Amino acid sequence: RTAYVNGRYVAxxxxxxxxxxxxxxxxxxxxEVVSVVDGVFADExxxxxxxxxxxxxxxxxxxxxxxxxxxxxxxxxxRNRVRNGLVYVQITRGQAPRDFRFPVDPxxxxxxxxxxxxxxxxxxLEKGVSVITIPDIRWARRDIKSVALLPQVLGKxxxxxxxxxxxxxxxxxxxxxxxxxSNAWIVxxxxxxxxxxxxxxxxxxxxxxxxxxxxxxxxxxxEERAFTVEEAYAAREALISSAxxxxxxxxxxxxxxxxxxxxxxxGRRLRQAYLAHVGxxxxx
Ligand code: PMP
Numbered sequence: 145r146t147a148y149v150n151g152r153y154v155a156x157x158x159x160x161x162x163x164x165x166x167x168x169x170x171x172x173x174x175x176e177v178v179s180v181v182d183g184v185f186a187d188e189x190x191x192x193x194x195x196x197x198x199x200x201x202x203x204x205x206x207x208x209x210x211x212x213x214x215x216x217x218x219x220x221x222x223r224n225r226v227r228n229g230l231v232y233v234q235i236t237r238g239q240a241p242r243d244f245r246f247p248v249d250p251x252x253x254x255x256x257x258x259x260x261x262x263x264x265x266x267x268x269l270e271k272g273v274s275v276i277t278i279p280d281i282r283w284a285r286r287d288i289k290s291v292a293l294l295p296q297v298l299g300k301x302x303x304x305x306x307x308x309x310x311x312x313x314x315x316x317x318x319x320x321x322x323x324x325x326s327n328a329w330i331v332x333x334x335x336x337x338x339x340x341x342x343x344x345x346x347x348x349x350x351x352x353x354x355x356x357x358x359x360x361x362x363x364x365x366x367e368e369r370a371f372t373v374e375e376a377y378a379a380r381e382a383l384i385s386s387a388x389x390x391x392x393x394x395x396x397x398x399x400x401x402x403x404x405x406x407x408x409x410x411g412r413r414l415r416q417a418y419l420a421h422v423g424x425x426x427x428x
Pocket of ligand 1: 322350387
């Protein structure tokens, strides 16, 4: 396997950054994950636009021209012979003697890796997945795709221990913010698709944005608003969305079946619409 690190393609096993990299010491960095489906980089423009925004929020410069980054992403995929998988891009404020303040002369670290993956097990689509709910203990700028992911690490571990696929994080007012690595959706009994509005409380998922555009184009009624855990328990359907899952039905929340406990039609329709938007067949 091959990784790209600061201007060089290196063997994955030899790829490294310095112990005083600010990503390692302060989680002072941002990242993106882009899916490669049948060789197509899904929603690449959206992911690069969000990367640009995240960099801007951290006052980090682009480590290279965005067009060059597109090339590097393709080259890493090609060298790893990935036609279906995930590209990971991470940019940190780079190596500097440990000091909280920005270094005077920062040299950002850029890492790009890529690996093959199966997007969703057929069973996940046929049976749906389970989620648990947990308190959202994250910081107040969840709109930045920062590599500071400790709350999500703990949340995903709790989900795994509970036999669940994802943990939905819940704000103190009882509303669901989002999953640890996905956006959260429900379909009300009136057939309205609901997902939380973009704000500093959530990461504005690129898949989320595409699904909303697809819903709009298909005339599916939707609302961008917060929903409570109670409302989710009573929903007809529930879904998660992310670059790595596209859109997967949720059929259990905290052990309670959603609707009749099987994936519903709207979720299926949205997944198909998303894949048509990317221009590929379902890789399942
Ligand atoms: N929310 C969080 C907290 C995430 O980590 C992710 C995955 N990056 C998402 C939502 C989904 O975003 P996207 O559709 O851009 O992958």
